[in-house]
Structure formats: C-alpha cells, structure tokens
Amino acid sequence: MTGEGTVRLRPPNNRVNERAVGWWRAQWLVTTAVPVLVLGVLGALIGPARAWLLGAAGIVAVAGLACTVFFPFWWYRVHRWEVTDEAVYVRTGALWQEWRIAPMSRIQTVDTVRGPLEQAFRLATVTVTTASSKGAIRIEGLDHELAAELARQLTRITQATPGDAT
Structure with missing residues (x-):
C-alpha cells in the first residue's frame, strides 16, 4: 500500500x-x-x-x-545497477536479494578492480566506498571500458555534489 x-x-x-x-x-x-x-x-x-x-x-x-x-x-537475471546524479543503485543476490543505494554525498572513494579471471573475460568491478557501516557497494561484471568510464563519471559527480561523505 x-x-x-x-x-x-x-x-x-x-x-x-x-x-x-x-x-x-x-x-x-x-x-x-x-x-x-x-x-x-x-x-x-x-x-x-x-x-x-x-x-x-x-x-x-x-x-x-x-x-x-x-x-x-x-x-x-537478478543483478542490476544504475547511476544517477543523486545516487548509485545496486541490486544483487540469488536467494536473498539485496538493494543498496548510496547517495552521491556519502561516497568517499571509487575504485576499479580487475582480477585475473575478470581480465580474461574483459570485465571489471567498480567499488563505491561510502561512510556506511554496511560497507562498500560493488558493481561486478562490467565491461572493463564501461567500468573505467563509470569510475570517471562517479568521480565527477561526487566532486560536484555538496556534502562531507560522512
């Protein structure tokens, strides 16, 4: 309702x-x-x-x-992600689905990681660290070029967003 x-x-x-x-x-x-x-x-x-x-x-x-x-x-079928000017949204999970939303003002760092298997599949993971006690938000399974562009985009948006990321 x-x-x-x-x-x-x-x-x-x-x-x-x-x-x-x-x-x-x-x-x-x-x-x-x-x-x-x-x-x-x-x-x-x-x-x-x-x-x-x-x-x-x-x-x-x-x-x-x-x-x-x-x-x-x-x-x-389940994993989804989205970035807007206001927040990063991620839905993950198989049996227990988890929805995570990180407002841009709470983002502290943005990292990309490419382990050996990810490199073999030309993929990367973007990790968005926030002040949340729940921990970082991870967007896995992205094309490595898209992940690099997403990290640049998030860096630009967070720099332009007022707030103290705490």
Whole structure:
C-alpha cells in the first residue's frame, strides 16, 4: 500500500555484461575443482579412506557443476545497477536479494578492480566506498571500458555534489 508522497523503489535499469555469466562459471569451476582435487589426491594416497574420500569428491563435483550451470544464469537475471546524479543503485543476490543505494554525498572513494579471471573475460568491478557501516557497494561484471568510464563519471559527480561523505 502506497500513500501520497510515498516513493516506490524500482529496479535499477542496467544489467551486468553478458560475459559475466562465463566469469561466474569460471569462478564456480575453480572453487569446485580445488576441493575435488584435494579429495581425489587424498583418496589415491590413503587406502583405508579411499572410498569415502572419492565419494566425497564425486558429491562435491556434482554439486559444484550444478551450481556452475544454475547460479550464473540466475545472477545475470537478478543483478542490476544504475547511476544517477543523486545516487548509485545496486541490486544483487540469488536467494536473498539485496538493494543498496548510496547517495552521491556519502561516497568517499571509487575504485576499479580487475582480477585475473575478470581480465580474461574483459570485465571489471567498480567499488563505491561510502561512510556506511554496511560497507562498500560493488558493481561486478562490467565491461572493463564501461567500468573505467563509470569510475570517471562517479568521480565527477561526487566532486560536484555538496556534502562531507560522512
């Protein structure tokens, strides 16, 4: 129920880059491969626990592959972001969706990060640090050139916005 003067929150307009699906899949595969390899090596080396360790490796592999297929598509459908002259808006999450809004007057720093996997997919993450106890807002899965332009845009807007960012 909305009354007069009530502002309704709409989803942010922008999707992450479609290459983010591949990036998220690669992250899941790496995250799955490490414990599967450890369990497999231990299973090969420890005879009495071989069946248990190899069974656990198989369970982790199947669960990890299922997550690799399912979650990146879902995240792509859910993750949104938008920057206006007043604020940065981000919606993330798979099961628990989180909406974050950072007014321009509260922004303290803007950073871009490109890890090795992000570089391979030509992506970047923009991190907007505010005075919030909740922590920084991260816009992941952006084309690296768009991320650089977004950082420049946010820097210009925040410099022109009155406030003390506290």
